[in-house]
Amino acid sequence: MAKLIVGCGYLGSRVARRWLAAGQTVYAVTRSAEHAGLLGQQGLCPIMADVTRPDTLQRLPPAETVLYSVAYDPHSQATRDEVYAGGLRAVLDTLPASVMRILLASTTGVYGPVAGDWVDENSPCRPTRDAGRAMLAAEAVLQTSRFADRGIILRLAGLYGPGRIPRMADLLAGRPIAMTAQGYVNLIHVDDAAALVVAAQSRATPPRTYVVADGQPVRRRDFYQHLAALLGLPAVNFTDPPEGDRSALRGGSDKRVRSVRIFEELGVRLAYPSYREGLAAIVARSPSPSGDDFIGDAGGTLL
Numbered sequence: 061m062a063k064l065i066v067g068c069g070y071l072g073s074r075v076a077r078r079w080l081a082a083g084q085t086v087y088a089v090t091r092s093a094e095h096a097g098l099l100g101q102q103g104l105c106p107i108m109a110d111v112t113r114p115d116t117l118q119r120l121p122p123a124e125t126v127l128y129s130v131a132y133d134p135h136s137q138a139t140r141d142e143v144y145a146g147g148l149r150a151v152l153d154t155l156p157a158s159v160m161r162i163l164l165a166s167t168t169g170v171y172g173p174v175a176g177d178w179v180d181e182n183s184p185c186r187p188t189r190d191a192g193r194a195m196l197a198a199e200a201v202l203q204t205s206r207f208a209d210r211g212i213i214l215r216l217a218g219l220y221g222p223g224r225i226p227r228m229a230d231l232l233a234g235r236p237i238a239m240t241a242q243g244y245v246n247l248i249h250v251d252d253a254a255a256l257v258v259a260a261q262s263r264a265t266p267p268r269t270y271v272v273a274d275g276q277p278v279r280r281r282d283f284y285q286h287l288a289a290l291l292g293l294p295a296v297n298f299t300d301p302p303e304g305d306r307s308a309l310r311g312g313s314d315k316r317v318r319s320v321r322i323f324e325e326l327g328v329r330l331a332y333p334s335y336r337e338g339l340a341a342i343v344a345r346s347p348s349p350s351g352d353d354f355i356g357d358a359g360g361t362l363l
Contacts, residue, residue: 061124062087063261066111066151068099071165071219072129074254076104087121111147112138117154125261126155128198129165132191140194148198152205161261162207166215168246168271168317170196176244180318181215181269203267212266214257217273217317220335221250222342231284234294241281241298246273246317249332259326270322276334277316283335290343 063079065072068088076086080103087105090096096106109116111130128151132143148164169192170185187193202211220226230237248256256272264270284296322328332338 061085062121064120064123064126065089066126066128066147067130067165068095068104069129069131070221070224071216071250071253071257072127073102074250075127075129075257076102078254078258080104087123089120111150112142114150114153117150120151120154122156122158124159125161125163126151126159127163127165127257127261129163132194140190141197144194144198145201149201149205152201152207155207157206159207160210161266162202162211163257163261164198164202164211164213165257166195166199166213167192168215168217168273168315170199170215171315174315176314176316178316178318179271181271181321199269208267210266212260212264213269214260215269215271216253217246217248217271217319219250219253220247220338222345224250225287225339225342227284231288231291231293231296236297236299237280237284238299238301239280240300240314241279243280243314244277244316245280245283246277246315247283247335247338248273249330249338252328252330252332255328255331256322256326259328260322263326268325270326271317271319272322273317273319274330274332274334275317275319275323278335286336287339290339 062085064087065076066089068076068090072088076088079086085105087107088099089107089109090099091108091110093108096108099106107120109120111117128148130143130147132140152162169189170187171179171183172186172188172192185196187196199213202208202213227237252274253272260270281296281298288294288296332341
């Protein structure tokens, strides 16, 4: 049956390709006419709608599975709560009762800083950043909705992959990276994340929550030093971010994500078991660090 993706961006587009390859009809919601045209060229069925405007959602098609993977646009007039919790609520209110699976792309930011301790699906959520609090509110919307018994929450670690390696501009210019060097970062290559979303849709028994990470947390310094070595660049220096800067808040989130459940229950073998394999593949694909495989995406604040 058909799949509906609300938010067909960096992750959602890769999930869409996998569903299309499996012969599924895939609908994709977007606010942009230009993006709708691109989605159509890729074989998707685009739908022009805005999750912050419920009146635009009245013609969502019937679908067996819905993936809510909307990214927050800091340039929009909407708040994170309006996009995450409010948008999800508006979509759920519109969907027919026949929907069998609701997949919510959440974030490990719901846990907040835990001073280097390990977290998993059973750990308490105490987010300190706006993004984490807003996404936790979205999780609550799903868990208290009429689709609660069909909900699958996917708490994604930092996505990286082609076109999305944060701080590349600083690395290439030889500038110090204004973040805490010793903090842990938790990662998942975007292609592995897409494979896990698809596996959760077909193999998970809802309601269920998964943390989606490669299970190999790495110190921020080690990640960037490894990348610099792969590219033949000088060793990386770090500096403290300005007080109150969002990077300071992000760098203070020093946790290690344990991702046992996804492997035990979903049976997926990662193509990139750690950042080492992931970065090596990106460098092999585009040896020039100035190419789109490194800096082509406007995102990249996850590390």
